Amino acid sequence: MTTTTSLTNHQVRLAARPVGMPTRDNWRFTDEPVPPLTDGDVLVKTLALSLDPAMRGWMNEGKSYIPPVGIDEVMRAGGVGVVIDSRNPQFPVGAHVSGSLGVQTHCLVPGADIRRAGLAPIDTRVGSLTQWLNVLGMPGMTGYFGLMDVGQPRAGETLVVSGAAGAVGQTVGQLAKILGLRAVGIAGGKAKCDWVVNELGFDACIDYKAGPIKDALRQACPNGVDIYFDNVGGEILDTVLTRINRKARIVICGAISQYNNTTPVKGPSNYMSLLVNRARMEGIVVFDYADRYPQAITEMAGYLREGRMKSKEDVVEGIDTFPETLLKLFNGENFGKLVLKVADA
Amino acid sequence: MTTTTSLTNHQVRLAARPVGMPTRDNWRFTDEPVPPLTDGDVLVKTLALSLDPAMRGWMNEGKSYIPPVGIDEVMRAGGVGVVIDSRNPQFPVGAHVSGSLGVQTHCLVPGADIRRAGLAPIDTRVGSLTQWLNVLGMPGMTGYFGLMDVGQPRAGETLVVSGAAGAVGQTVGQLAKILGLRAVGIAGGKAKCDWVVNELGFDACIDYKAGPIKDALRQACPNGVDIYFDNVGGEILDTVLTRINRKARIVICGAISQYNNTTPVKGPSNYMSLLVNRARMEGIVVFDYADRYPQAITEMAGYLREGRMKSKEDVVEGIDTFPETLLKLFNGENFGKLVLKVADA
Numbered sequence: 001m002t003t004t005t006s007l008t009n010h011q012v013r014l015a016a017r018p019v020g021m022p023t024r025d026n027w028r029f030t031d032e033p034v035p036p037l038t039d040g041d042v043l044v045k046t047l048a049l050s051l052d053p054a055m056r057g058w059m060n061e062g063k064s065y066i067p068p069v070g071i072d073e074v075m076r077a078g079g080v081g082v083v084i085d086s087r088n089p090q091f092p093v094g095a096h097v098s099g100s101l102g103v104q105t106h107c108l109v110p111g112a113d114i115r116r117a118g119l120a121p122i123d124t125r126v127g128s129l130t131q132w133l134n135v136l137g138m139p140g141m142t143g144y145f146g147l148m149d150v151g152q153p154r155a156g157e158t159l160v161v162s163g164a165a166g167a168v169g170q171t172v173g174q175l176a177k178i179l180g181l182r183a184v185g186i187a188g189g190k191a192k193c194d195w196v197v198n199e200l201g202f203d204a205c206i207d208y209k210a211g212p213i214k215d216a217l218r219q220a221c222p223n224g225v226d227i228y229f230d231n232v233g234g235e236i237l238d239t240v241l242t243r244i245n246r247k248a249r250i251v252i253c254g255a256i257s258q259y260n261n262t263t264p265v266k267g268p269s270n271y272m273s274l275l276v277n278r279a280r281m282e283g284i285v286v287f288d289y290a291d292r293y294p295q296a297i298t299e300m301a302g303y304l305r306e307g308r309m310k311s312k313e314d315v316v317e318g319i320d321t322f323p324e325t326l327l328k329l330f331n332g333e334n335f336g337k338l339v340l341k342v343a344d345a
Numbered sequence: 346m347t348t349t350t351s352l353t354n355h356q357v358r359l360a361a362r363p364v365g366m367p368t369r370d371n372w373r374f375t376d377e378p379v380p381p382l383t384d385g386d387v388l389v390k391t392l393a394l395s396l397d398p399a400m401r402g403w404m405n406e407g408k409s410y411i412p413p414v415g416i417d418e419v420m421r422a423g424g425v426g427v428v429i430d431s432r433n434p435q436f437p438v439g440a441h442v443s444g445s446l447g448v449q450t451h452c453l454v455p456g457a458d459i460r461r462a463g464l465a466p467i468d469t470r471v472g473s474l475t476q477w478l479n480v481l482g483m484p485g486m487t488g489y490f491g492l493m494d495v496g497q498p499r500a501g502e503t504l505v506v507s508g509a510a511g512a513v514g515q516t517v518g519q520l521a522k523i524l525g526l527r528a529v530g531i532a533g534g535k536a537k538c539d540w541v542v543n544e545l546g547f548d549a550c551i552d553y554k555a556g557p558i559k560d561a562l563r564q565a566c567p568n569g570v571d572i573y574f575d576n577v578g579g580e581i582l583d584t585v586l587t588r589i590n591r592k593a594r595i596v597i598c599g600a601i602s603q604y605n606n607t608t609p610v611k612g613p614s615n616y617m618s619l620l621v622n623r624a625r626m627e628g629i630v631v632f633d634y635a636d637r638y639p640q641a642i643t644e645m646a647g648y649l650r651e652g653r654m655k656s657k658e659d660v661v662e663g664i665d666t667f668p669e670t671l672l673k674l675f676n677g678e679n680f681g682k683l684v685l686k687v688a689d690a
Contacts, residue, residue, distance in 0.1 A: 063621070064621050065620070065621045065622075065623075233617075238612070252616070252617070252619050252620045253620070254620070255617055255620075258617075264614045265614045265615070265616075265617065266612065266614070267583070267611065267612030267613040267614040267615070267616050268612040268613070268616060269609045269610045269611070269612040270610070270612070271597070271610075271612050271613060271616070271626070272578075272597070272600055272603075272610065272628075273628075274597050274626060274627060274628040275410070275597045275598070275599075275600075275628030275629065275630065276408070276409050276410045276628065276630075277410075277628065278410075278627075278628050278629065278630055278633060279627070279628055280625055280626070280627040280628075281616070281619060281625070281626045281627070282619060282623075282624070282625040282626070283617075283618075283619040283620030283621065283622065283623050283624055283625075284620065284623065285620065285621075285623055288623060
């Protein structure tokens, strides 16, 4: 029998629902003792957390693909950690795991909740801890299934992806290149655009901060757009809709430009381009593909090993920086997948 | 050798592109002699023309699924007529035909343009002339392939269709009922709604003129919406998006509420419901299915014969009323498929 004592769990809880951009007042920090384990339980020490645009949606009330985080609940977050105590033979002490750990230093996963928390062992020989939050984690899976299943790519087609230097975007564009498509990114600032082209091997990357993207998009996509993988919504979605080809597929993965609106979401004015072009706009939620993660991870790990895929993370240290670090996503300040480092491995 | 002389063709030409709602000033009436026929030509006397919301789009400049009507060109229109002179053995004098006749009393189809004009014989024993412009014509084909191929209906699902008393809407709802779906219409005014339910057999019909449709939609669709066949766009599309089910299909067929806008089209603010519900929004252009019209017409004709499908037309007489009659579509004044009668059979 193992019992854990004298460990303190430091937590970030949702104190109030934000209006517009979240502020420090929306959060509350708490400390509580880690309770003793019972049979089946696993105690994970959080090493790093994935900060994702979707978190903004989880802070809102209302129906979505997942229930909102309740007021006073620990903020939901995917993460990686190490098992430091266990009453569960599937998760021995010392094992590295990923799962929905929450924004807290320790996560006690009850035996009955292992599956709900998505707790799964990770092999750090296959990828680093932060890669397991990026191309081998939720963003990678989102990009993989969003492109493969919803986008239905064919060699020779042109793919455009917004948020190209972000976690999902980097996966999508690199996968598209591997599959023989022309890959065009949209990102904010010259540094990101240069990296997307020079390091990730995209064919072009458009800097949306340099002005309206219309002309650059036309130049970068001389044969039009067959797949648009949208992470941002707003004006960029509307502009890409003017360039789509017959039977194009628009993958709706996110709309980060609209998440902190205090006015109604800007719907795509040019949606009738779907009719003109017999095109399709379709949503992706990664959780639907959970049964197929292992196969996709194996494939992505192969690309990593072969050097055909790169994985860039933007790591910020300290759980107490969470309120400000999260905002980097909405200000476009993150360069690569945004990771909050909570403890040393 | 047959030569036609002394026949005058009375025509309606596009004089100027409208801004907002078309006015009589956008049109010009012309008369010109019907030229002599050469080998392969067919001369059709127009009996009735199909007036469709899509005509508004054809009046605009810019890329669409079909080139715009040029200034001074005869306005494009589908219609039915009778062959009164022919140098083409496939279209003997006396035969009834349908095709892109244009808004004119006579249509001389050159032999080389038979296919482009979609000229095809019609059998008036199978359906009346006006039915050949409705459920057996373009609107019927649009409804058929939009529902079958894009909507992918399954028995037991709930379908919602806007413009339910219009040409496409009546086809879609009745087909859905035949296929075992729950069919809910949206139409303007009590008379149309009553007819949609009592005569066409829809399960419910919501009067959008009676106020916001939100509550009525919830009541009419207790199990949510699996297919939304959209003919109108605007607020109605946005409201239906709040009620769609997982894996719903939104068929984008038209957006009549937006066609006469002088401000930008209202994009669907709630399009992120596509993500939440892993749903799809996809455009339909009927011409893509031309190869399959014969099979669909046979099926629809069977339903007509068996009394399982009704076909209601709103017939207005006189080619010179065209400018005003067309507006009935945009004012919602037509009750059934809008037909312009040009001559007696």
